[in-house]
Amino acid sequence: MKPKAPTMADVAAAAGVSTMTVSRALKPDTSVSEKTRTKIQEAADALGYVLDSSAANLSSRKTGFVAVTIPSINNSNFADTLRGIVDTLRGTDLQVLLGYTDYSKDEEERLIEQFLRRRPEAIVVTGGAHTERCRRLIGNSGVPVVETWDLPEMPLGDVVGFSNAAAGRLMVEHFIEQGYGKIGFIGGDTSRDTRGLDRRRGFVAALEANGLAADRLVATGPPPITMREGALSMRRMLDRWPDTEAVMCVSDQAAFGAMTEAQRAGLKVPQDIAVAGFGADALSEHAIPAITTVDVSCEEIGVRTATVLLRALGLAEGTLAPESKVTPRLIARDSTTNAARRSS
Amino acid sequence: MKPKAPTMADVAAAAGVSTMTVSRALKPDTSVSEKTRTKIQEAADALGYVLDSSAANLSSRKTGFVAVTIPSINNSNFADTLRGIVDTLRGTDLQVLLGYTDYSKDEEERLIEQFLRRRPEAIVVTGGAHTERCRRLIGNSGVPVVETWDLPEMPLGDVVGFSNAAAGRLMVEHFIEQGYGKIGFIGGDTSRDTRGLDRRRGFVAALEANGLAADRLVATGPPPITMREGALSMRRMLDRWPDTEAVMCVSDQAAFGAMTEAQRAGLKVPQDIAVAGFGADALSEHAIPAITTVDVSCEEIGVRTATVLLRALGLAEGTLAPESKVTPRLIARDSTTNAARRSS
DNA sequence: TTGAAAGCGGTACCAT
DNA sequence: ATGGTACCGCTTTCAA
Numbered sequence: 001m002k003p004k005a006p007t008m009a010d011v012a013a014a015a016g017v018s019t020m021t022v023s024r025a026l027k028p029d030t031s032v033s034e035k036t037r038t039k040i041q042e043a044a045d046a047l048g049y050v051l052d053s054s055a056a057n058l059s060s061r062k063t064g065f066v067a068v069t070i071p072s073i074n075n076s077n078f079a080d081t082l083r084g085i086v087d088t089l090r091g092t093d094l095q096v097l098l099g100y101t102d103y104s105k106d107e108e109e110r111l112i113e114q115f116l117r118r119r120p121e122a123i124v125v126t127g128g129a130h131t132e133r134c135r136r137l138i139g140n141s142g143v144p145v146v147e148t149w150d151l152p153e154m155p156l157g158d159v160v161g162f163s164n165a166a167a168g169r170l171m172v173e174h175f176i177e178q179g180y181g182k183i184g185f186i187g188g189d190t191s192r193d194t195r196g197l198d199r200r201r202g203f204v205a206a207l208e209a210n211g212l213a214a215d216r217l218v219a220t221g222p223p224p225i226t227m228r229e230g231a232l233s234m235r236r237m238l239d240r241w242p243d244t245e246a247v248m249c250v251s252d253q254a255a256f257g258a259m260t261e262a263q264r265a266g267l268k269v270p271q272d273i274a275v276a277g278f279g280a281d282a283l284s285e286h287a288i289p290a291i292t293t294v295d296v297s298c299e300e301i302g303v304r305t306a307t308v309l310l311r312a313l314g315l316a317e318g319t320l321a322p323e324s325k326v327t328p329r330l331i332a333r334d335s336t337t338n339a340a341r342r343s344s
Numbered sequence: 345m346k347p348k349a350p351t352m353a354d355v356a357a358a359a360g361v362s363t364m365t366v367s368r369a370l371k372p373d374t375s376v377s378e379k380t381r382t383k384i385q386e387a388a389d390a391l392g393y394v395l396d397s398s399a400a401n402l403s404s405r406k407t408g409f410v411a412v413t414i415p416s417i418n419n420s421n422f423a424d425t426l427r428g429i430v431d432t433l434r435g436t437d438l439q440v441l442l443g444y445t446d447y448s449k450d451e452e453e454r455l456i457e458q459f460l461r462r463r464p465e466a467i468v469v470t471g472g473a474h475t476e477r478c479r480r481l482i483g484n485s486g487v488p489v490v491e492t493w494d495l496p497e498m499p500l501g502d503v504v505g506f507s508n509a510a511a512g513r514l515m516v517e518h519f520i521e522q523g524y525g526k527i528g529f530i531g532g533d534t535s536r537d538t539r540g541l542d543r544r545r546g547f548v549a550a551l552e553a554n555g556l557a558a559d560r561l562v563a564t565g566p567p568p569i570t571m572r573e574g575a576l577s578m579r580r581m582l583d584r585w586p587d588t589e590a591v592m593c594v595s596d597q598a599a600f601g602a603m604t605e606a607q608r609a610g611l612k613v614p615q616d617i618a619v620a621g622f623g624a625d626a627l628s629e630h631a632i633p634a635i636t637t638v639d640v641s642c643e644e645i646g647v648r649t650a651t652v653l654l655r656a657l658g659l660a661e662g663t664l665a666p667e668s669k670v671t672p673r674l675i676a677r678d679s680t681t682n683a684a685r686r687s688s
Numbered sequence: 689t690t691g692a693a694a695g696c697g698g699t700a701c702c703a704t
Numbered sequence: 705a706t707g708g709t710a711c712c713g714c715t716t717t718c719a720a
Contacts, residue, residue, distance in 0.1 A: 005485075005486075007712095007713055007714085008713065008714065009713080009714095017690075017691085018690070018691045018692075019691090019713085019714075019715090020690070020691060020692085020715080020716095021689085021690060021691075023714070023715065024689090024690085031689055031690090032689070032690085033689060033690090036689085036690085048480075048484040050457075050460050050461055050481070050484075050485065051461050051713095051714085052402075052461065052463060052712090052713055052714070053461040053462050053463070053714095054398055054401040054402045054407060054462070054463055054712085054713080054714085055402050055696090055712070055713035055714035055715085056713080056714050056715070057398040057696090057714090058396075058398045058399050058402050058696050058697065058698085058712090058713080058714070058715090059695080059696050059713080059714045059715040059716075060696085060714080060715055060716080061696070061715095063398060073423045073426055073427050073430075074420055074423045074424065074427065076418055076420075079417045079418045079423070080418065082417055083417050083418065086417075086444070095441075095458065096442070097439075097441070098440070098442050100430070113394075114439065116394050117394055117395050117396065117397040118397050118398070119396060119397070119398055137394070140392040140394075141349075141394070142349075226626055227626045227627070227629075227630040228626065228630075231630065253626075256627075256630060257630055260630050260631065260632050263632055264632065282570055282571045282572065282597075283571070283600075283627070285571075286571040286572075286575065286600060286601055286604050287604065288604050288607055288608065288632075351696095351697055351698085352697065352698065353697080353698095361706075361707085362706070362707045362708075363697090363698075363699090363707090364699080364700095364706070364707060364708080365705085365706055365707075367698070367699060368699095368705090368706085375705055375706090376705070376706085377705060377706090380705080380706085395697095395698085396696090396697055396698070397698090398696085398697075398698085399696070399697030399698035399699085399712090400697080400698050400699070401698090401712090402696090402697080402698070402699090402712045402713065402714085403697080403698045403699040403700075403711080403712050404698080404699055404700080404712085405699095405712070
């Protein structure tokens with residue numbers, strides 16, 4: 001039935017050389033004469049030989065794995081970061097081992113534990129909040145770590161992230177600048193999405209610093225926070241505080257759901273109510289009106305993360321670690337701007 | 345510096361037992377007395393021992409990997425399928441090894457080749473189009489395969505998919521039913537996105553079968569086809585065929601981009617032009633107007649795929665293979681319906 | 689440039 | 705319920 005896959009020994013026998021020579025011939029940059037290399041290549045092809053990494057890994061103590069955990073697969077922001085990582089790693093012999101935590105620290109711990117058995121050469125996690133055991137596991141492993149999308153107070157290792165609180169603050173400042181006074185927030189209520197919570201914290205703090213009320217907070221429930229949650233939350237916001245003038249949402253998806261819900265209720269955006277998001281998703285750019293958002297360079301985070309790792313692993317040079325802090329940047333669009341309001 | 349990770353032998357020594365007993369104690373369902381198991385567990389914890397899968401894999405000839413390739417990370421449809429797979433596999437000791445092909449058969453071949461070295465226990469690919477070498481590699485490996493999102497003429501193994509042509513046809517029938525005559529298509533021009541191409545083929549064939557002109561085809565260029573491409577394509581469509589009455593787009597993302605572009609140009613949807621998509625993304629539901637689309641149960645595809653695999657691997661019972669064919673289902677919404685047109 | 693031998697860290701298999 | 709032993713398929717190391 002399954003006639004047992006050929007091994008290096010089979011190739012060696014067929015080519016009339018030792019397994020060591022086969023091993024060398026199959027990698028680049030090793031001293032093997034052109035003639036024997038060709039002979040070995042042909043023998044390997046004829047047998048349909050495929051190298052067994054499991055054995056190679058065990059012997060060489062190198063797996064070529066980079067373990068990466070992200071909260072959710074269906075989130076274009078994290079997907080962008082992941083793409084940055086994968087694309088930067090392409091060309092090296094490093095491969096991503098991906099897991100998603102569903103925003104749960106316990107699930108993250110479970111994943112990390114599973115991943116550590118695979119002996120990854122590096123670990124990338126999203127955010128700085130982990131279970132105590134998870135921190136210990138990573139610490140004991142001695143594997144280089146990068147925490148992304150956050151600026152942890154107690155970093156495990158390298159960090160490539162941004163201040164989520166600053167993102168919230170940025171939006172408040174924008175709202176105030178545009179003359180809004182009754183300002184609300186949608187999302188970020190549970191301890192699961194700690195980054196969303198941080199954005200809300202920064203948002204609330206900035207309102208208070210400006211002497212504004214910070215009570216219009218609608219909890220969306222546990223993540224993922226999709227358009228549906230955004231829509232439901234907007235309905236609750238309008239029910240409870242009908243005179244709300246501006247709302248920031250924890251994500252662009254939520255903002256779109258919230259905005260369309262307001263529009264369906266007959267409100268004009270931004271004339272009757274302003275709506276803003278977070279993440280600079282393409283959606284916010286194409287929506288009508290275009291949605292004001294905060295750009296945190298998701299893909300760039302991934303690229304830098306991979307670069308940091310390559311340096312940590314000695315696979316790339318670099319005198320200094322790249323700047324690890326990404327600066328959130330507000331993108332003002334029609335959904336919150338006075339110009340759009342006046343032109344109505 | 346890095347004092348070499350403890351091995352099973354270290355744990356065995358510390359607990360005063362043999363490595364075999366340690367090996368058994370660390371897995372469930374093996375005959376080890378409660379007392380020694382506790383003792384071993386404590387020794388392992390004290391040492392910070394973490395099992396080395398590489399060694400276990402080599403010895404047991406089981407890696408616990410399922411190799412999965414999808415065209416793109418940033419595509420919520422594929423992400424849904426992936427989620428279906430991962431969630432179904434959770435609880436088993438199978439782990440997904442993910443790669444994205446960027447819609448390229450050559451990249452797929454490269455990935456599959458890389459993955460095969462890891463000795464996956466199963467392979468999942470998107471679509472039925474592969475390079476000849478890729479087909480051979482998979483065939484030689486003897487690893488169970490599932491092709492998804494398509495109904496290949498020459499299947500490599502199991503299939504969990506749907507007819508992309510049928511999806512295109514479905515939309516044409518809907519358009520005709522709603523009284524549209526000048527109908528166009530956006531997307532699916534390159535050989536890279538073979539499934540998008542199939543949808544267009546089915547679309548064109550259905551138009552012709554109904555005696556309608558099938559020349560309003562706008563090529564978006566190579567995938568990924570995002571909102572931006574949808575918008576640009578709509579502009580081209582309107583420039584070239586200003587009297588177009590209805591447009592199907594290759595994806596909901598493209599449809600949203602196309603629709604908003606039309607709206608920005610001052611057109612009303614569906615009064616002036618109807619727009620439809622594909623994939624039943626949340627976006628199509630929340631957009632204003634809501635966008636008519638085709639639901640192909642992306643997540644369900646993933647769930648079934650994983651179920652098929654579990655059976656193939658003997659990890660789940662099941663008398664028969666589950667129905668492998670998913671039926672595309674049209675979801676009619678305001679963006680294309682007469683009711684919405686009349687009510688204007 | 690090539691080869692021989694000794695593991696890498698587990699598990700299968702057979703005893704006890 | 706527990707242990708001994710022979711590998712799994714490759715790379716490291718040292719020698720030729």
